[in-house]
Amino acid sequence: MSETQVLIAEDDFISRKLLEANLTQMGYGVSVAQDGEDAWRQFDAQPTRIVVSDWLMPGMDGLELCRKIRARENTDYTYFIMLTANVGEDENYFKAMDSGVDDFLTKPLDRNQLQIRLRVAERILLSTSRIQSLETMLTICAYTKRINFPDEGWQTIEDFLLNHFGIQLSHGVDPDYYETHIKPELARLTAKHESGQA
Numbered sequence: 001m002s003e004t005q006v007l008i009a010e011d012d013f014i015s016r017k018l019l020e021a022n023l024t025q026m027g028y029g030v031s032v033a034q035d036g037e038d039a040w041r042q043f044d045a046q047p048t049r050i051v052v053s054d055w056l057m058p059g060m061d062g063l064e065l066c067r068k069i070r071a072r073e074n075t076d077y078t079y080f081i082m083l084t085a086n087v088g089e090d091e092n093y094f095k096a097m098d099s100g101v102d103d104f105l106t107k108p109l110d111r112n113q114l115q116i117r118l119r120v121a122e123r124i125l126l127s128t129s130r131i132q133s134l135e136t137m138l139t140i141c142a143y144t145k146r147i148n149f150p151d152e153g154w155q156t157i158e159d160f161l162l163n164h165f166g167i168q169l170s171h172g173v174d175p176d177y178y179e180t181h182i183k184p185e186l187a188r189l190t191a192k193h194e195s196g197q198a
Contacts, residue, residue, distance in 0.1 A: 004122060005029040009039035009053035009065060010083065015109065019052060022111050026118065036060025040068055047075050050121050052105070052114075054083045055096070063099045070100040077128040079121035081105055126151075 006028045010016040016032060023030045031048060033039035037060045039053065051069065053062040060068075066080050082096055085107045093104065102124070103117050139148040146154045152163075161167040173182065 004050060004125075005031060005048040006050045006052060006118075007031045007033065007039060007043055007048040009033045009036055009051065009057065009062065011035050011054060011057045015054070015083075015107065018109055019114075022109070022114060023052075026115060028118070036062065036065040039065055043069060043078075044072065047072070047078065049076065049125050050079045050081070050118065052081045052083065056085070063096060063101075066096075066100045077125065079103070079124055081117055081121070083107055083109075 006023050008016060008019050008023070008030060010019060010032075011034060016034070020030050020032055028050075031042055031046075033042055036053070036057050039051070040060060043051070043065075047069075051065075053065055055062040062082050066082070069075070069078055069080065079102050080100060081103045082101045083105050096104070103120065105113060105117060140146070140157075141148070141154070144154075146156055147160045148154050149160060149164075155163075158169050161169060
């Protein structure tokens, strides 16, 4: 179903195994860390696009792990899902959001809720990848002027602008181009036609 790699950070053995089994059954590649420090070492060596982390862990907790991931330079956006048991006040959730957490899952784990969060994560990651492509460079064919956009292939400029920005184009002629190219060509064709009739 999905080739996305997910990093699990969970210190509880049973919760960790349950998460791993569910993600594997859903078709995700899974990396497993037993605590925050282990998760950070794995992420720093090989960043993943999705992290599912317990909030409360000995040593480095989920919030600190999220902050370190957000602070890592030259890294594609990572969707961070925090596992919570009972964190108390709403302000704790705001604190987590300020640290860069994208979403929350409550314990005990609900498979359907996990799947819903992961679908949202993949949609967000696809959008961020598209934005990053737009911010860097698009490939345009020098001959057809068609755009090659990641995951979509070659398309006309008109289709690209409509699909991504809702912009519809009308067509006209650049006045300078008309004077320097079209008008002389029309004059040449007219002269050729008239000389053929003479």
